[in-house]
Amino acid sequence: MNHWLFKALTIIVLVMHSPNADSKSKVNSAVKGVETSIKINLQIPRIKTEAYFRPYVVVWLETAKRQPVETLALWYQVDSASSQEDGGKWLKDLRQWWRKIGRNEQAEYDVVTGATRRPGKHKISWQSHSTAVLAPGDYFLNFEAAREEAGRTFHRLGIQVKDTPSKQIFKIAAENEFGEISIQLEN
Amino acid sequence: MKKIMTSLVLMIVAGNALSHGRWVIPSHTVLSGDKPETVTFDFSITNDVFHPDNGYGGIPLKQLEKLFPAEKGLTSKDFEISTKQLWTKLKVSKPDGTVDTRSPVINLGRKSVSAYKMESNGTYRIEIAHKPIHYVTYRNKENKRSRQFGRLTQIREQLPKGASKIVATKLTNRVQTYVTRNEVTEDNLKPGTEGLDIIFDNHPNELFKGESTVVQLYLHGKPLLESATIKVTQGGTRYRNQRNSQTYHTNQKGNAVIEWTQPGLILVEVELEKAANHEDYTQDKYALHVTLEVSQE
Numbered sequence: 001m002n003h004w005l006f007k008a009l010t011i012i013v014l015v016m017h018s019p020n021a022d023s024k025s026k027v028n029s030a031v032k033g034v035e036t037s038i039k040i041n042l043q044i045p046r047i048k049t050e051a052y053f054r055p056y057v058v059v060w061l062e063t064a065k066r067q068p069v070e071t072l073a074l075w076y077q078v079d080s081a082s083s084q085e086d087g088g089k090w091l092k093d094l095r096q097w098w099r100k101i102g103r104n105e106q107a108e109y110d111v112v113t114g115a116t117r118r119p120g121k122h123k124i125s126w127q128s129h130s131t132a133v134l135a136p137g138d139y140f141l142n143f144e145a146a147r148e149e150a151g152r153t154f155h156r157l158g159i160q161v162k163d164t165p166s167k168q169i170f171k172i173a174a175e176n177e178f179g180e181i182s183i184q185l186e187n
Numbered sequence: 188m189k190k191i192m193t194s195l196v197l198m199i200v201a202g203n204a205l206s207h208g209r210w211v212i213p214s215h216t217v218l219s220g221d222k223p224e225t226v227t228f229d230f231s232i233t234n235d236v237f238h239p240d241n242g243y244g245g246i247p248l249k250q251l252e253k254l255f256p257a258e259k260g261l262t263s264k265d266f267e268i269s270t271k272q273l274w275t276k277l278k279v280s281k282p283d284g285t286v287d288t289r290s291p292v293i294n295l296g297r298k299s300v301s302a303y304k305m306e307s308n309g310t311y312r313i314e315i316a317h318k319p320i321h322y323v324t325y326r327n328k329e330n331k332r333s334r335q336f337g338r339l340t341q342i343r344e345q346l347p348k349g350a351s352k353i354v355a356t357k358l359t360n361r362v363q364t365y366v367t368r369n370e371v372t373e374d375n376l377k378p379g380t381e382g383l384d385i386i387f388d389n390h391p392n393e394l395f396k397g398e399s400t401v402v403q404l405y406l407h408g409k410p411l412l413e414s415a416t417i418k419v420t421q422g423g424t425r426y427r428n429q430r431n432s433q434t435y436h437t438n439q440k441g442n443a444v445i446e447w448t449q450p451g452l453i454l455v456e457v458e459l460e461k462a463a464n465h466e467d468y469t470q471d472k473y474a475l476h477v478t479l480e481v482s483q484e
Contacts, residue, residue, distance in 0.1 A: 089219060089224075090220075092219040100393065103217075104370045106370070154484060
């Protein structure tokens with residue numbers, strides 16, 4: 001199954017049903033929304049330890065009422081055909097994301113899933129029109145990282161999608177499993 | 188002498204079976220991945236929350252002779268641990284709606300243990316199931332409180348002359364927890380048709396510190412339309428001077444809002460007494476002991 005195609009089909013269905021869109025649907029297309037882009041520079045710190053495993057990382061957007069909107073990026077040990085390992089076994093350690101969104105919406109985030117990243121700077125780019133527009137209002141942008149034999153770090157950033165064009169910059173200071181994170185929100 | 192010993196043993200057993208504290212500890216409540224996962228369950232009758240004290244039924248270890256290597260000189264005599272009369276089962280309600288009670292339960296004296304391999308995705312309800320316990324409490328001539336095990340019809344004649352305030356209780360315990368492998372399902376969160384149930388407005392496997400849950404009590408599958416008390420205790424009572432249980436009173440519709448103030452394993456308990464018109468007992472007592480895991484945000 002081509003996940004991108006699947007996603008595109010989902011959007012068409014969502015738009016078609018927009019007047020009665022399910023309240024749990026990702027984006028309320030019935031409300032006049034604005035195209036939004038989120039650009040993230042995210043650092044994974046270099047940590048000197050005997051047994052270093054790259055962290056599992058996830059970034060996701062949720063409404064002010066903490067309903068899931070979309071997973072922007074998920075990096076974990078994706079199973080390879082040759083590997084006997086089940087990397088999904090530890091997805092539950094991304095505790096908040098797994099409980100709130102991961103375990104129930106597998107098809108939704110396949111498209112943003114990738115392998116774990118090495119320490120260093122990484123970019124994540126998300127356009128709201130790739131799914132549908134976002135209604136103006138308050139959202140939470142969440143960052144969660146978990147590393148084997150180590151800790152877990154969770155950041156929740158309150159953001160506001162304004163109803164007029166705007167550009168906002170946010171920074172989150174380095175803490176444990178995350179280096180500094182900068183976010184540019186534009187609509 | 189032998190008779191005295193027997194009654195002493197019975198009293199110890201009685202004390203254990205009646206003490207209010209009992210619980211189950213799941214090794215995991217949330218699982219992910221493509222492969223089946225095994226979860227272990229410890230359960231114990233104890234007033235220390237999540238520290239075991241007395242076994243809770245099952246096969247006494249001394250019966251598992253094959254486990255003792257003869258060359259090390261171990262025999263079943265080395266494992267003459269006191270075990271209770273309760274025959275408990277691990278009752279697993281699977282996501283597909285079927286119930287599996289085949290897992291063996293081993294009694295290790297301080298606690299009983301079992302395990303279950305979760306083959307399918309969804310939410311499982313795990314219950315420690317056993318028959319109701321019958322006992323009679325009364326006051327003797329000197330107005331001293333006393334208790335005997337058994338149904339009223341069986342022991343009425345053994346009660347001392349002049350016994351008063353006789354209450355015969357049928358105690359039904361429900362000790363349970365929930366485990367979810369991959370996606371959550373709702374079927375095992377619904378009330379059953381018998382006994383006391385607690386239903387959550389959010390999934391009991393996705394609780395976080397700082398959040399709250401509206402609960403609804405059910406009796407025999409119907410909302411309990413009266414006030415009842417819910418006691419919520421954080422694990423680790425052994426290391427606190429006060430138990431610090433939070434007490435909630437449900438409203439007349441059987442609702443209450445529970446606040447999850449700390450991460451960890453948490454014991455939610457409810458007790459309910461109902462007058463009964465039965466030759467064997469004068470009241471039904473229902474006790475619910477639910478273990479939940481609250482995550483750090």
